[in-house]
Amino acid sequence: MSDTSPDKVEPVPADGTDDQAHAAGGHKNATKTALAVGAIGVVFGDIGTSPLYAFRETFLGEHSLAIDKLHIYGVVSLIFWSMTLIVSIQYVSILMRADNKGQGGTLALVALLTRHIGKSSYGWITVLLGVFATALFYGDSMITPAISVLSAVEGLTVVNAGLQPLVIPIALALLIFLFLIQRRGTATVGKLFAPIMIVYFITIAVLGIIQIFQNPAILMALNPYYAIQFFITDGTIAFLALGSVVLAVTGSEALYSDMGHFGRGPMRLSWFGFVMPCLLLNYFGQGALMSGMEPLEAAVAMESPFFNMAPEMLRLPLVFLATMATFIASQAVISGAFSVTHQAIQLGFVPRLTTEHTSVSERGQIYMPLVNNALMVAVILLVLGFGSSSALASAYGIAVTGAMFIDTLLMGVLLIAVWKWRLWLAIPVLLLFVFVDGAYFAANLPKVPDGGWFPLLIGAIAFTMLTSWARGRQLMRARMAESGLPLEVFAKSARSSAQRVPGTAIFMASASKGVPSALLHNIKHNKVLHERVVVLTVQIEDVPFVDPQDRCTISDLGDGFYRLVLRYGFIEETDLPKALTNHEVCGGPFDMMKTSFFLSRQTLIASDRPGMAIWREKLFAWMLRNSATPMQFFKLPTNRVVELGSQLKI
Numbered sequence: 065m066s067d068t069s070p071d072k073v074e075p076v077p078a079d080g081t082d083d084q085a086h087a088a089g090g091h092k093n094a095t096k097t098a099l100a101v102g103a104i105g106v107v108f109g110d111i112g113t114s115p116l117y118a119f120r121e122t123f124l125g126e127h128s129l130a131i132d133k134l135h136i137y138g139v140v141s142l143i144f145w146s147m148t149l150i151v152s153i154q155y156v157s158i159l160m161r162a163d164n165k166g167q168g169g170t171l172a173l174v175a176l177l178t179r180h181i182g183k184s185s186y187g188w189i190t191v192l193l194g195v196f197a198t199a200l201f202y203g204d205s206m207i208t209p210a211i212s213v214l215s216a217v218e219g220l221t222v223v224n225a226g227l228q229p230l231v232i233p234i235a236l237a238l239l240i241f242l243f244l245i246q247r248r249g250t251a252t253v254g255k256l257f258a259p260i261m262i263v264y265f266i267t268i269a270v271l272g273i274i275q276i277f278q279n280p281a282i283l284m285a286l287n288p289y290y291a292i293q294f295f296i297t298d299g300t301i302a303f304l305a306l307g308s309v310v311l312a313v314t315g316s317e318a319l320y321s322d323m324g325h326f327g328r329g330p331m332r333l334s335w336f337g338f339v340m341p342c343l344l345l346n347y348f349g350q351g352a353l354m355s356g357m358e359p360l361e362a363a364v365a366m367e368s369p370f371f372n373m374a375p376e377m378l379r380l381p382l383v384f385l386a387t388m389a390t391f392i393a394s395q396a397v398i399s400g401a402f403s404v405t406h407q408a409i410q411l412g413f414v415p416r417l418t419t420e421h422t423s424v425s426e427r428g429q430i431y432m433p434l435v436n437n438a439l440m441v442a443v444i445l446l447v448l449g450f451g452s453s454s455a456l457a458s459a460y461g462i463a464v465t466g467a468m469f470i471d472t473l474l475m476g477v478l479l480i481a482v483w484k485w486r487l488w489l490a491i492p493v494l495l496l497f498v499f500v501d502g503a504y505f506a507a508n509l510p511k512v513p514d515g516g517w518f519p520l521l522i523g524a525i526a527f528t529m530l531t532s533w534a535r536g537r538q539l540m541r542a543r544m545a546e547s548g549l550p551l552e553v554f555a556k557s558a559r560s561s562a563q564r565v566p567g568t569a570i571f572m573a574s575a576s577k578g579v580p581s582a583l584l585h586n587i588k589h590n591k592v593l594h595e596r597v598v599v600l601t602v603q604i605e606d607v608p609f610v611d612p613q614d615r616c617t618i619s620d621l622g623d624g625f626y627r628l629v630l631r632y633g634f635i636e637e638t639d640l641p642k643a644l645t646n647h648e649v650c651g652g653p654f655d656m657m658k659t660s661f662f663l664s665r666q667t668l669i670a671s672d673r674p675g676m677a678i679w680r681e682k683l684f685a686w687m688l689r690n691s692a693t694p695m696q697f698f699k700l701p702t703n704r705v706v707e708l709g710s711q712l713k714i
Contacts, residue, residue: 138294272349
């Protein structure tokens with residue numbers, strides 16, 4: 065019962081900027097520094113915990129490297145330039161300018177692009193790319209908690225090798241606890257996030273600085289010559305190593321997706337002023353540690369260079385600190401899955417799901433039981449099935465690089481079609497990132513048999529469900545419109561053919577034209593009409609928020625008949641009683657005790673009519689049956705709802 069109407073939305077300026085309130089994520093009263101500190105606790109956990117495994121996996125992965133100066137300097141140089149090009153330039157400097165009313169992320173970017181090219185011949189390709197990137201995100205959101213928490217708990221084996229049998233039970237206990245507390249929300253726990261992450265980042269930076277002072281020659285890896293020399297010397301092996309190097313920039317998408325919470329300015333301040341320097345110091349420190357060791361000693365230390373940087377007496381506290389950091393990183397990814405799903409519901413790619421708001425002040429803090437439980441089961445199976453963070457690393461890269469490559473393609477559309485960059489500037493920039501992100505994606509393809517199949521499988525399933533739901537809704541509306549009757553004509557004919565009774569009847573309609581089937585069935589079977597009849601349509605726009613003055617559109621059809629359209633942004637809560645009681649519309653105020661909501665419930669019957677394959681029609685019908693009821697989604701009072709059913713062939 066929602067729709068999108070991009071033509072009714074004012075576009076953002078062509079340079080990708082918006083007004084100051086939107087650019088700051090709507091935090092008008094918060095200082096830039098305070099927001100920057102908050103972002104450290106919420107946004108950077110994923111990329112911040114990558115040092116636990118990224119450097120190690122590059123050497124100990126399936127295509128292992130010799131632990132010598134050539135490879136250590138080459139890998140550290142690759143990490144530095146990858147972080148500079150992908151995170152600092154592509155995401156933080158370019159894509160963060162592409163805010164959709166202050167909101168970021170792939171779906172927000174697709175909504176922004178659709179407003180400009182949605183009616184073009186290639187607009188549908190942009191939508192499909194965005195949907196597939198979203199589908200890959202679900203694979204990422206399953207792997208991130210598993211690999212992050214496992215890699216931290218595995219630090220116990222550095223303290224005492226005899227603790228190895230406890231790694232998986234402890235990791236599972238922490239992960240299950242993490243998912244069980246989601247219902248309580250992050251408002252209380254969130255207050256602890258920033259201080260813990262700040263201590264964590266300072267700690268890993270100090271550990272890196274100590275090692276760099278002992279072996280300052282590692283700073284020569286800032287020169288891209290060492291990365292190039294690595295490729296010249298090793299060729300194919302160096303190319304395959306990119307599949308592990310990219311683990312150092314996992315979480316780039318989170319920086320863009322969470323822009324709406326803090327604003328681009330504070331997040332750039334956090335990244336360039338604190339997070340990036342701390343991460344680079346740690347990676348260079350790991351390189352300094354390993355390059356200063358004898359080959360046999362280095363082979364043992366490479367099992368966990370992150371924890372081996374710390375003195376032996378401090379390794380156990382470091383394990384506890386790293387575990388808390390991974391716990392926070394996992395929390396952010398799970399919350400991100402809720403937010404992305406909520407956006408997808410509002411944009412019409414996912415059926416209605418039960419959504420609980422866990423904060424009275426922050427509308428973005430939500431909890432989705434079905435999504436949470438599905439993620440928990442998947443994460444438990446991943447930990448039990450793969451058994452170690454090293455095994456999970458093969459599955460991790462393909463999801464990350466796939467989403468990054470799609471973001472690059474969407475960025476190309478943004479630069480050329482929306483921002484109107486000159487081709488002589490746009491094409492070289494686009495080719496650079498297509499080459500870089502494409503190389504990372506290609507380097508991960510050989511990992512598909514070793515675990516990379518998992519996020520691809522999850523992505524394929526999610527993509528099939530998202531597109532089937534969107535196409536099924538389109539077909540269902542088309543079939544219902546075939547037998548539709550203009551509301552104006554119906555209102556005139558109904559005035560003398562039915563008895564009027566006191567009160568207000570609101571008939572929910574998925575389209576802003578025609579008569580809803582519930583209204584037709586009501587007059588056919590009950591032979592009565594209420595004194596005030598309102599046909600209500602909810603439209604979800606492709607912007608995050610709709611200005612209150614643009615919320616309602618009313619058409620008075622005479623004799624107590626009204627057509628009402630309520631518009632919401634794709635991250636807003638669709639609370640209809642609140643919207644109705646706050647406005648005197650359609651002839652006067654609404655009294656919920658004298659108002660009845662009539663809903664249409666269609667039972668879908670798969671048919672051989674052109675539209676979708678039979679199996680997709682059955683999938684859509686199953687999703688419709690198991691979606692949350694309109695009463696839950698629109699916050700309707702249960703004792704004021706009447707459902708009228710019918711059968712419909714699609």
